[in-house]
Amino acid sequence: MSHPTTAAVPHHRVVIVGGGQAGLSMSACLSAAGVEHVVFEKHTAMHVWRTQRWDNFCLVTPNWQCALPGHPYAGNDPHGFMKKDEIVAWLDGFRRKVDAPLREGVAVQRVRPRASGGFDVQYAQGGDTLHCTADHVVVASGGYHVPIVPRMAERLPADVLQLHSEQYRNAAALPEGAVLVVGSGQSGAQIAEDLHLAGRRVLLAAGDAPRCARFYRGRDVVDWLADMGYYEMPVEKHPLREGVRDNTNHYVTGRDGGRDIDLRRFAAEGMQLFGAMEGVDGTTLRFKPNVAEVLDRADAVYNSINASIDQYIAREGIDAPPGGRYEPVWAPAEERGQIDLREAGIAAIVWCIGFAPDFGWLDAPVFNGRGQPQHHRGVTALPGLFFLGLPWLHTWGSGRFSGIARDAQHLAGLIAQRPQQAAAGVPAARAAIALA
Structure with a gap:
């Protein structure tokens, strides 16, 4: 025994x-x-x-x-x-x-x-x-x-390749055809840019992510915010308190030395922008018709951060190049609430809506x-x-x-x-x- x-x-x-x-x-x-x-x-x-x-x-x-x-x-x-x-x-x-x-x-x-x-x-x-x-x-x-992929993904045609952002590697690894990127946080915006720069046809379902400038008034915005003490602020002193932990990160990039990510400019160059993806009916994809609102809110955050830098420069008497407000370079002529993925030629979808x-x-x-x-x-x-x-x-x-x-x-x-x-x-x- x-x-x-x-x-x-x-x-x-x-x-x-x-x-x-x-x-x-x-x-x-x-x-x-x-x-x-x-x-x-x-x-x-x-x-x-x-x-x-x-x-x-x-x-x-x-x-x-x-x-x-x-x-x-x-x-x-x-x-x-x-x-x-x-x-x-x-x-x-x-x-x-x-x-x-x-x-x-x-x-x-x-x-x-x-x-x-x-x-x-x-x-x-x-x-x-x-x-x-x-x-x-x-x-x-x-x-x-846990990579987040919504249940509506199960209703998409089997021949459409689906990836989560953690699986995406490069544009060449995706099948020929258009690519739908769902989500415009840091990963979604940068992956959409990566595909766009590779010459792919890109459709982007944008969410509520804010954006910020890469450089403003002669310096990286991160340098300004560091001098302003933002990165030393404990969570209990943030205006949102613990709610800030739920915020989506601002989209910007360090690629090629750093620059803004401007979805409006991408749209002017051919990228198709939509509101948040809401559902799938056969080959029909449904989106929230709010892309204009999404872009306006992101730009408002962008201008608000720059305005806080303007105030800091004025208060401290710092000699810096002039600033200014971002003015939209493109606006949607209409809101599209749905498209047919076959007619749009969508061969792949990259889900960029985060992790749980x-x-x-x-x-x-x-x-x-x-x-x-x-x-x-x-x-x-x-x-x-x-x-x-x-x-x-x-x-x-x-x-x-x-x-x-x-x-x-x-x-x-x-x-x-x-x-x-x-x-x-x-x-x-x-x-x-x-x-x-």
Whole structure:
């Protein structure tokens, strides 16, 4: 008769879930504080940057904002915009420098708080289900997990190729014919531009994304906003408070040295613009007839940001080139609420409407009704559970290369100050039962 093993499961002071820039930043700060930890990564470190970016992807924020812990941008183009391969090389350098206790190919399946304090962690590795315990868990896996593709996609003809933005690589990889891009956030606007510049016929179903200028009054808008203190503003002082976390990012590009993305100019050059896509009836695609309104709102945000820069320049007495308002270069002659995809020659659709969070593996009462974590600067109401790398976790830069270091240092300081529990020493069989 066999008996269950009584070997103690491993215990860690901290388990970090996710081996991207956030997880390795957390590791760097914990190592500096002398706190034992392990990093579990489902795939490979930084895999998103290698596998979920199109070929011509580049940063939309200037290189000088890239500043992970102990690893600032050190190239010769601080006001440029790194391309995909350059980003990957920079991140690889960070990984080597951190030399984290990283375990790749480890998929965390469940995290559950223990009655005595700390957490039980169940994970899969190499086909085995394993367990450990931890005093603290830092969730650094981001908030973009499940690609959003609407159910109406199921009603599209089978011969129309459908991709999510994470699958798009380049224009040549798509079949001949027109391409419909659904969504005009950062990915949608830049993918539409990528296809447009490649000479493809593009139709764009635009959403409510705002836009901003790349350069204004002699400088990158990011430089102006940095001087104005915008990137230091904590979420609780933002006019929208936590509501800012739901905002769609402004579309702009760093491509070819950086420029505006002006959908009106694309339309004047032949791109077809529509309102938000609402439905599919056979080969008929239905759109909200509001493209003029969408463009006007995006331009209003564009002009509002520039006006705030004008006010700052005047208040500080800065000598800068003259500014001005954006004036539309194109306006729709009519609103089209539907088209026939066969008549339009649409051969492919790229869905660029974002991702949904998936924290189903985290069995903890720290989420709101939409499945989003509730926290203050990454600290949840459950002792020992933290989040890192989410948009507006603390400031604008929290979900970007510019703000993760500060957030990680803050959390590492809190963890280092918490009393260390004795290693759990829970028998493996008991741990498996607790997590079942």
